[in-house]
Amino acid sequence: MSGHEEFAAFVAARGTALLRVAHLTCGSRDEAEDVLQSALEKAYRHWGRLRAGSDPEPYVRRIVVNTAISRARRRAILHVFPAPALPETPAGDDLTGVELRPLLMDGLRALPPRQRAVLVLRFWEDMTEAQTAETLGCSVGTVKSQAAKGLARLRALIGAELFTEVIRHAEA
Amino acid sequence: MPRLEDELRAAMAAETAGLGAAPDLADRVVRLSRRRRRRLLTAGTALVAAVLAAGTVIPGQLIGAQRDPVAAAEQPARADADLNAVEDVEARYLPAGLGAPLAGSGSAGKLDVATLSWGSGDGLVRLSKYKKALPAGPGRITSLGLIPGGKAASIRGRPGLVSPDGLDLLWHERDDVVLRVTVGADHRDELTRIAEGLWFPDPTGSGGGTLEGVRIADLPDGVYLDREVPASSTEPVTRKEWSGQGGRVRLSVVRGENAADLDALRTWLERTDGFEAVRSREAVLRTAPAWEGTTGEKGWGGRPRAVLWHDRPGLGFLLEVAPGMEKALDEIIAGLGRDPEPDDRLCEAPAAGKAADVLPGVIVPRIPERLTAGAGFTDLESLSEPEKVTVRGHGWSDERSVEEGGSALSVGVVCGVATERELRALVGHARRAAPVRGRPAVEWVNELYGGGRFVMWLERPGAAIFVGATPDLEAEAGRIAEEIRRER
Numbered sequence: 001m002s003g004h005e006e007f008a009a010f011v012a013a014r015g016t017a018l019l020r021v022a023h024l025t026c027g028s029r030d031e032a033e034d035v036l037q038s039a040l041e042k043a044y045r046h047w048g049r050l051r052a053g054s055d056p057e058p059y060v061r062r063i064v065v066n067t068a069i070s071r072a073r074r075r076a077i078l079h080v081f082p083a084p085a086l087p088e089t090p091a092g093d094d095l096t097g098v099e100l101r102p103l104l105m106d107g108l109r110a111l112p113p114r115q116r117a118v119l120v121l122r123f124w125e126d127m128t129e130a131q132t133a134e135t136l137g138c139s140v141g142t143v144k145s146q147a148a149k150g151l152a153r154l155r156a157l158i159g160a161e162l163f164t165e166v167i168r169h170a171e172a
Numbered sequence: 173m174p175r176l177e178d179e180l181r182a183a184m185a186a187e188t189a190g191l192g193a194a195p196d197l198a199d200r201v202v203r204l205s206r207r208r209r210r211r212l213l214t215a216g217t218a219l220v221a222a223v224l225a226a227g228t229v230i231p232g233q234l235i236g237a238q239r240d241p242v243a244a245a246e247q248p249a250r251a252d253a254d255l256n257a258v259e260d261v262e263a264r265y266l267p268a269g270l271g272a273p274l275a276g277s278g279s280a281g282k283l284d285v286a287t288l289s290w291g292s293g294d295g296l297v298r299l300s301k302y303k304k305a306l307p308a309g310p311g312r313i314t315s316l317g318l319i320p321g322g323k324a325a326s327i328r329g330r331p332g333l334v335s336p337d338g339l340d341l342l343w344h345e346r347d348d349v350v351l352r353v354t355v356g357a358d359h360r361d362e363l364t365r366i367a368e369g370l371w372f373p374d375p376t377g378s379g380g381g382t383l384e385g386v387r388i389a390d391l392p393d394g395v396y397l398d399r400e401v402p403a404s405s406t407e408p409v410t411r412k413e414w415s416g417q418g419g420r421v422r423l424s425v426v427r428g429e430n431a432a433d434l435d436a437l438r439t440w441l442e443r444t445d446g447f448e449a450v451r452s453r454e455a456v457l458r459t460a461p462a463w464e465g466t467t468g469e470k471g472w473g474g475r476p477r478a479v480l481w482h483d484r485p486g487l488g489f490l491l492e493v494a495p496g497m498e499k500a501l502d503e504i505i506a507g508l509g510r511d512p513e514p515d516d517r518l519c520e521a522p523a524a525g526k527a528a529d530v531l532p533g534v535i536v537p538r539i540p541e542r543l544t545a546g547a548g549f550t551d552l553e554s555l556s557e558p559e560k561v562t563v564r565g566h567g568w569s570d571e572r573s574v575e576e577g578g579s580a581l582s583v584g585v586v587c588g589v590a591t592e593r594e595l596r597a598l599v600g601h602a603r604r605a606a607p608v609r610g611r612p613a614v615e616w617v618n619e620l621y622g623g624g625r626f627v628m629w630l631e632r633p634g635a636a637i638f639v640g641a642t643p644d645l646e647a648e649a650g651r652i653a654e655e656i657r658r659e660r
Contacts, residue, residue, distance in 0.1 A: 007201075008198040011201070015193030016191060019193045020191055024187065037200065040201040101179070108180070113551065114551055138550075
């Protein structure tokens with residue numbers, strides 16, 4: 001199989017999974033498609049250097065995530081990340097886990113780029129702290145602290161009481 | 173009980189369930205990549221790095237001493253034969269509009285050769301790298317016979333030959349490497365410029381790179397890496413040498429009992445390198461006792477000026493420069509750093525449990541009382557390439573947001589920046605600022621701080637410190653920048 005065919009086969013098999021990571025890391029579908037395309041271009045330029053038989057996905061995923069973080073930071077210079085407006089009135093007792101999800105995604109989008117990436121890699125990609133650190137090029141300690149802070153900010157954003165209420169509903 | 177993490181997973185799954193990559197994504201990427209590469213290669217004055225990768229030798233196809241010795245072996249350059257290949261040659265200047273290159277490799281007489289060429293006839297531009305089996309001694313560039321009737325030339329201080337028609341230039345870049353630029357008549361005026369932009373980047377870093385844990389951040393302009401010679405049984409010294417039209421510099425490392433202490437080091441260098449002490453001098457790298465003098469090395473246009481210093485038991489250094497470069501000697505020494513420096517905590521990870529809310533190794537002076545401490549942060553949005561460095565910062569603010577006219581101030585450390593040049597590249601829109609406590613600095617306007625000024629300086633090779641604030645706190649930020657100190 002030629003390098004081009006290998007690349008095409010890889011994109012066909014893993015393109016959607018990588019698009020999902022890009023979407024969660026940068027927060028919008030349009031941006032995600034652009035980030036993925038840009039990351040794949042970088043990967044394609046170095047495709048010949050990837051060791052034969054090795055899995056290119058971690059390498060490409062690393063480019064996707066770091067490209068998304070870089071872009072989000074640049075965008076933040078133009079407009080400070082707008083924290084999504086949370087409901088003015090407390091949610092009612094009948095809020096369910098399904099209704100909580102948009103709030104969580106809004107909260108995720110409001111996090112700083114690297115914090116958001118840590119949560120995506122840890123809880124969407126199910127990476128270990130060490131794998132996450134390697135992907136982001138930072139220490140395990142940073143991953144731990146960023147994950148803890150990200151989750152804390154999500155809890156604060158959705159409101160501890162609201163979350164407890166939702167969980168109670170989910171268990172009922 | 174379901175945890176927040178589980179709810180987050182479910183939310184992510186719901187959010188991305190409808191996503192799918194476009195069926196033509198791979199084809200689109202390949203097309204764009206090729207188009208972009210063509211644009212890159214014709215970018216003219218932009219920094220264009222063309223790699224002469226040493227390829228597989230194709231015996232018998234090439235004949236030396238001809239204008240186009242490798243044409244028969246040329247193939248389109250590999251799509252990935254581009255930037256940053258360690259130990260390869262980079263072209264910093266190529267004429268505009270050259271199109272896609274052809275790569276070739278083979279042998280010319282006793283030499284291996286690799287080429288990259290664009291166009292043909294009057295539009296030709298060819299870069300060639302010859303290596304191995306060079307005859308030794310003066311006149312060796314002529315004895316190669318590659319440019320018959322060539323006249324002596326000099327490229328960045330390297331000896332060379334130029335053809336009588338001014339279209340072919342060959343020079344001795346290193347002990348085992350000869351470089352050559354061949355052009356057609358259309359590019360005659362650019363021959364020298366192309367050649368002067370063709371050299372080996374130092375794989376250990378910018379400036380003078382590193383040697384045995386010492387980072388050489390400031391080399392004089394116009395000197396280029398010649399070679400690094402590892403210690404051997406006959407020469408128990410590791411040496412790194414630079415030369416060019418800017419002069420000549422050599423750093424040597426002595427290990428073992430010959431560097432047991434300062435006296436042993438000096439005695440040994442007196443015997444082996446003809447060191448003659450003139451006077452003792454202030455400590456190098458803050459703590460290493462040192463002597464200044466000359467050495468007896470021949471071929472430097474006089475006795476080289478030298479400084480030796482004893483770093484620790486079993487490790488000593490000797491820095492030599494050509495006569496007349498005394499000022500450069502002091503500047504090189506002032507720019508030396510340890511890589512990484514073991515004796516400060518600037519780039520240490522925060523202690524477990526303290527996360528990013530602390531700034532290890534930095535003593536921050538008094539902060540205006542009306543500000544309260546906020547959270548630590550690990551992002552500095554102004555950075556052009558944040559993935560290359562790590563950031564740890566701390567912020568203070570009053571009760572209002574910046575958008576509401578509030579005050580904010582930040583202090584932090586950026587780790588992974590070694591030289592002044594890297595410092596200047598950290599923030600794309602930054603400009604050079606007045607030095608902070610004698611250290612090189614840049615400044616920029618940060619819109620996230622209401623258009624306030626940020627200043628960042630190279631505290632030591634490897635770490636920069638920044639201070640920034642909203643416009644109302646500019647004077648306070650300036651005071652903090654002057655008073656901030658490293659914890660030792």
